[in-house]
Amino acid sequence: MTxxxxxxxxxxxxxxxxxxxxxxxxxxxxxxVFAVAWLLVELNGGQFMTVDNLQNMAVRSVALGLxxxxxxxxxxxxxxxxxxxxxxxxxxxxxxFVMQGDPDRMALGIAVTLALxxxxxxxxxLVITRLRINAFIATxxxxxxxxxxxNALFTNFTGSVPREFQALGYNALGPVPVAVxxxxxxxxxxxxxxxxxxxxxxxxxxGGSAEVARLSGVRTDRVVVTxxxxxxxxxxxxxxxxxxxxxxxxxxxxxxxxYDLESIAAAVVGGTALAGGRGTVAGxxxxxLILAVVDQVFNEFEVNAFLKTLIRGVIIVGAVALYALRNRxxxxxx
Amino acid sequence: xxxxxxxQDKILLGMYGIDKSFLGxxxxxxxxxxxxxxxxxxxxxxxxxxxxxxxxxxVGVYQPDAGRxxxxxxxxxxxxxxxxxxxxVSIVHQELNLLPERTVAENIxxxxxxxxRVGVDRTAMERxxxxxxxxxxxxxxxxxxxxxxxxPVAQQQLVEIAKALSFRPRVLVLDEPTAALSPxxxxxxxxxxxxxxxxxxxxxxxxxxLKEIFDLTDRITVLKDGRRVDxxxxxxxxxxxxxxxxxxxxxDHYYPPRATPERIGEVRLSVRGAGAGMLHDIDLDLRSxxxxxxxxxxxxxxxxxxxxxxxxxxxxxxRLEVDGRARRLRSPRQAIRCGIGLLxxxxxxxxxxxxxxVRDNSLLAVRALGRGPTRRVGLGALLDRVDLRGSTAREVxxxxxxxxxxxxxxxxxxxxxxxxxxxEPTRGIDVGAKASIHELMxxxxxxxxxxxxxxxxLPEVIGMADRIVVLRQGTVAGVLPADASxxxxxxxxxxxxxxxxxxxxxxxxxxxx
Numbered sequence: 001m002t003x004x005x006x007x008x009x010x011x012x013x014x015x016x017x018x019x020x021x022x023x024x025x026x027x028x029x030x031x032x033v034f035a036v037a038w039l040l041v042e043l044n045g046g047q048f049m050t051v052d053n054l055q056n057m058a059v060r061s062v063a064l065g066l067x068x069x070x071x072x073x074x075x076x077x078x079x080x081x082x083x084x085x086x087x088x089x090x091x092x093x094x095x096x097f098v099m100q101g102d103p104d105r106m107a108l109g110i111a112v113t114l115a116l117x118x119x120x121x122x123x124x125x126l127v128i129t130r131l132r133i134n135a136f137i138a139t140x141x142x143x144x145x146x147x148x149x150x151n152a153l154f155t156n157f158t159g160s161v162p163r164e165f166q167a168l169g170y171n172a173l174g175p176v177p178v179a180v181x182x183x184x185x186x187x188x189x190x191x192x193x194x195x196x197x198x199x200x201x202x203x204x205x206x207g208g209s210a211e212v213a214r215l216s217g218v219r220t221d222r223v224v225v226t227x228x229x230x231x232x233x234x235x236x237x238x239x240x241x242x243x244x245x246x247x248x249x250x251x252x253x254x255x256x257x258x259y260d261l262e263s264i265a266a267a268v269v270g271g272t273a274l275a276g277g278r279g280t281v282a283g284x285x286x287x288x289l290i291l292a293v294v295d296q297v298f299n300e301f302e303v304n305a306f307l308k309t310l311i312r313g314v315i316i317v318g319a320v321a322l323y324a325l326r327n328r329x330x331x332x333x334x
Numbered sequence: 335x336x337x338x339x340x341x342q343d344k345i346l347l348g349m350y351g352i353d354k355s356f357l358g359x360x361x362x363x364x365x366x367x368x369x370x371x372x373x374x375x376x377x378x379x380x381x382x383x384x385x386x387x388x389x390x391x392x393v394g395v396y397q398p399d400a401g402r403x404x405x406x407x408x409x410x411x412x413x414x415x416x417x418x419x420x421x422x423v424s425i426v427h428q429e430l431n432l433l434p435e436r437t438v439a440e441n442i443x444x445x446x447x448x449x450x451r452v453g454v455d456r457t458a459m460e461r462x463x464x465x466x467x468x469x470x471x472x473x474x475x476x477x478x479x480x481x482x483x484x485x486p487v488a489q490q491q492l493v494e495i496a497k498a499l500s501f502r503p504r505v506l507v508l509d510e511p512t513a514a515l516s517p518x519x520x521x522x523x524x525x526x527x528x529x530x531x532x533x534x535x536x537x538x539x540x541x542x543x544l545k546e547i548f549d550l551t552d553r554i555t556v557l558k559d560g561r562r563v564d565x566x567x568x569x570x571x572x573x574x575x576x577x578x579x580x581x582x583x584x585x586d587h588y589y590p591p592r593a594t595p596e597r598i599g600e601v602r603l604s605v606r607g608a609g610a611g612m613l614h615d616i617d618l619d620l621r622s623x624x625x626x627x628x629x630x631x632x633x634x635x636x637x638x639x640x641x642x643x644x645x646x647x648x649x650x651x652x653r654l655e656v657d658g659r660a661r662r663l664r665s666p667r668q669a670i671r672c673g674i675g676l677l678x679x680x681x682x683x684x685x686x687x688x689x690x691x692v693r694d695n696s697l698l699a700v701r702a703l704g705r706g707p708t709r710r711v712g713l714g715a716l717l718d719r720v721d722l723r724g725s726t727a728r729e730v731x732x733x734x735x736x737x738x739x740x741x742x743x744x745x746x747x748x749x750x751x752x753x754x755x756x757x758e759p760t761r762g763i764d765v766g767a768k769a770s771i772h773e774l775m776x777x778x779x780x781x782x783x784x785x786x787x788x789x790x791x792l793p794e795v796i797g798m799a800d801r802i803v804v805l806r807q808g809t810v811a812g813v814l815p816a817d818a819s820x821x822x823x824x825x826x827x828x829x830x831x832x833x834x835x836x837x838x839x840x841x842x843x844x845x846x847x
Contacts, residue, residue: 192453196453197453198449205433208435209433211431217445218444277433278435
């Protein structure tokens with residue numbers, strides 16, 4: 001919520017548009033984490049700044065990054081989505097099931113998954129707004145429903161995607177993987193939506209205070225439903241990316257990736273408020289990259305998986321505590 | 335100030351025969367209000383007189399049970415605030431409705447952002463916001479790009495007014511806009527309001543501060559107990575007459591007899607030079623056997639003082655003694671250990687755990703203390719003392735307001751509290767229960783408790799208190815004896831020079847609604 005240069009004497013004139021949701025502190029943390037990671041790896045005799053290595057980290061960030069953008073959108077609106085992990089699985093399985101390795105069925109497969117995404121997003125949004133069920137419970141419910149259906153119908157890898165579709169997961173334009181371009185495009189689109197469209201303005205308002213938004217004539221329910229549809233669609237993109245890497249979808253790919261809680265963690269590390277009304281996709285992207293860099297270092301050092309989890313936990317809490325401290329200091333200013 | 339408004343027949347806004355009841359309790363009865371174009375019209379009255387309710391009916395937040403509203407002679411009916419805005423009636427509510435994390439321009443145009451192709455036309459939005467702020471002569475201090483949460487309250491208020499003006503209203507309602515402003519800021523605001531009037535805007539100004547009403551308004555409509563008492567020209571009344579219109583009342587309630595001097599004992603709680611946040615330089619003694627009434631306008635720091643004495647806010651400066659021993663209260667827990675109890679103003683959110691039973695609520699504090707300085711009192715005896723009957727297993731949310739208050743009281747009796755702070759003890763409580771709470775308070779005092787009673791209702795302060803302490807702008811403005819009049823209290827509370835030769839002031843607090 002703060003600029004990195006806020007000082008007690010900073011005149012209001014300096015406040016740039018949208019200073020309230022600058023992602024600068026997160027990128028600052030990312031820079032620090034990146035530098036430390038670099039140093040550690042080099043000291044260990046490894047090489048950090050190689051094209052391979054950087055590509056690897058970038059691709060690693062794509063799966064979480066796509067869905068974390070969607071999660072950021074619902075979080076800003078004061079909601080949250082726990083069903084994204086199974087949305088990823090549903091997408092991966094139905095894409096490979098529909099495509100069956102046939103390049104001619106690629107468009108159909110993509111269309112089906114996008115339709116599923118819109119459907120699940122609508123259900124989430126409508127259950128939350130119409131039935132007035134808490135987002136945590138509502139999306140946990142849809143998540144369980146999807147998990148039940150998926151596990152009843154499919155037990156293992158099902159069908160496959162055609163070689164052409166795997167271009168998404170493996171091809172690159174020069175040194176830049178296609179998937180990274182997709183992530184950047186989604187981030188840019190989300191940035192524009194949040195910062196430049198009425199929907200974005202209303203989303204921040206609904207998350208900040210639903211009552212103020214309502215009294216100002218904002219149709220708050222529509223905003224929340226739209227946010228959930230967008231979020232589910234980003235989960236669909238993550239699913240499509242994963243299945244293009246794996247060639248085939250299985251029911252566990254989503255929950256195994258932990259996309260529900262990880263996407264929330266990435267957004268929060270990126271400065272998004274769980275209570276809503278504040279957050280940026282740029283910050284979330286930095287959050288995702290922080291987690292990716294840390295993972296890369298863990299792999300380099302072959303750290304024990306449990307220790308890895310522990311350190312990730314410390315990093316998530318530490319980052320959020322850092323922002324909280326900054327905010328508190330700023331509040332004392334006036 | 336009141337010049338230039340000659341009696342004209344033209345009425346811009348009329349409200350006639352307005353009735354409104356909530357749950358069968360009449361709040362407004364047959365109220366009439368007429369505004370002429372280009373006037374600043376005050377609506378004033380005591381706490382609970384119905385000012386805010388009337389305004390909420392005007393702007394479509396509430397629907398009247400009976401009566402009609404006319405704008406320019408044509409009947410109108412607003413079912414939603416948006417319809418009132420569209421018809422040219424804007425309101426700035428007492429509490430600010432802004433998003434602190436968004437910019438000034440974003441707040442002003444929320445829900446109506448100008449569009450260019452798919453995106454929001456931010457340039458146009460900021461330009462228009464600047465123009466609106468310029469109309470308030472605030473464009474040089476407030477940038478449309480500034481974050482609202484970083485602006486001082488006075489500037490946030492201007493943003494609210496700019497937002498209201500963005501609807502191009504013909505009638506602007508300002509509901510107690512000065513509650514959070516310093517005198518200097520009030521002057522600046524008044525200049526701006528006068529300029530708006532010069533531009534042809536009609537302003538309805540809700541306040542209980544006499545000085546402001548005399549300084550600013552052309553005519554005054556006085557409400558009392560949900561009825562219109564009179565509408566007068568500001569130039570033709572003096573303070574004394576206005577106060578009479580507002581408070582001229584019948585005593586409808588009898589209070590238990592006051593303490594005799596020999597009953598008043600040693601000092602239980604004493605503070606010297608206490609300050610924190612808005613509070614400063616507060617000296618106060620609470621004596622055993624005595625009920626001290628704490629009066630003051632809304633925003634004068636009454637509740638803040640209660641929280642300070644209870645350790646809920648830390649004292650930044652000054653000294654505090656309990657039973658002659660210096661104490662530092664860092665938390666309510668420490669205050670409770672020292673034998674202090676607070677009955678909060680908002681029972682539902684701060685006083686009680688609504689889903690818990692009478693028993694669990696009553697024993698909450700004593701259990702939290704563990705073995706502490708506790709006299710072991712049986713729950714039955716405890717509830718007998720506060721005169722609460724019925725099953726102890728009932729959840730307190732099913733109790734009436736009066737009985738809920740008794741549960742909170744029982745909690746402090748269980749801890750053996752000797753200093754009791756009552757913040758608005760009878761707000762929202764029916765008359766019968768009110769009397770029994772009052773009797774209980776007196777009994778507790780007679781049993782040796784030192785009691786501080788905060789109340790916005792002056793008759794209650796006068797009826798109950800053995801001594802009256804008046805707060806103004808965060809400090810003690812003066813102390814009055816038991817038989818002080820409402821006028822004397824209000825004179826201290828408003829701190830205004832007398833206009834008529836008789837010291838009289840305004841009446842406490844804003845909206846009960």
